[in-house]
């Protein structure tokens with residue numbers, strides 16, 4: 001059944017809601033007609049059964065029905081600080097890590113980031129919000145992951161709080177690298193993944209000085225987009241979220 005996110009606080013059982021923002025998709029892409037069942041969400045953690053009451057190319061509305069829990073959110077709240085990536089790779093990371101369960105994305109411009117400055121990343125926010133929303137609807141997320149304004153690296157490492165993990169490809173061979181701490185009791189953490197060209201040594205050192213723990217993702221060199229997805233999946237598995 002088709003799922004759609006609405007702004008926070010929009011939904012209550014018995015309410016009639018406007019779906020004009022989705023009219024084209026409902027009418028011309030999905031070709032749904034009045035009476036079609038839908039699932040609506042507004043980030044409350046609940047999902048609502050709904051019935052399409054009217055639909056045209058520009059207007060649509062639905063009657064909101066019963067609410068029910070949507071138990072798909074991970075207990076471990078991961079904020080992914082992701083250095084800018086070329087082409088469609090960044091959008092691909094947003095899509096995959098939304099499916100996996102990341103709750104917040106923070107674009108980062110590091111020394112070796114090819115896509116820069118931060119304003120160039122923020123200019124892509126509308127497109128990236130759409131990628132996140134579509135992935136959240138497809139993966140039956142209960143809430144929409146947030147997309148923060150882009151930060152420069154030094155701002156990013158100061159911005160994060162709590163448990164902060166920095167995967168570094170040299171870590172696997174280095175002694176003294178923190179093994180990922182026990183996560184079953186951790187509620188939230190930040191993960192920062194470098195760009196295609198990696199992080200400069202001075203950046204890794206600054207992050208460590210700011211309290212970030214260097215961690216390994218195995219002895220193989222992963223592409224940045226692979227490292228983001230593998231890192232998020234590994235952390236959720238270690239936290240028991242994957243049911244493995």
Ligand code: SAM
Pocket residue numbers: 166167168169170171172192193194195196197198199215216217218219220221222223224227228
């Ligand atoms: N220095 C790499 C190279 O030689 O190709 C480039 C960096 S890698 C493509 C991009 C990012 O992925 C790194 O900054 C790091 O955050 C992460 N990464 C890749 N492989 C990793 C590994 N085995 N362990 C930890 N992090 C890794």
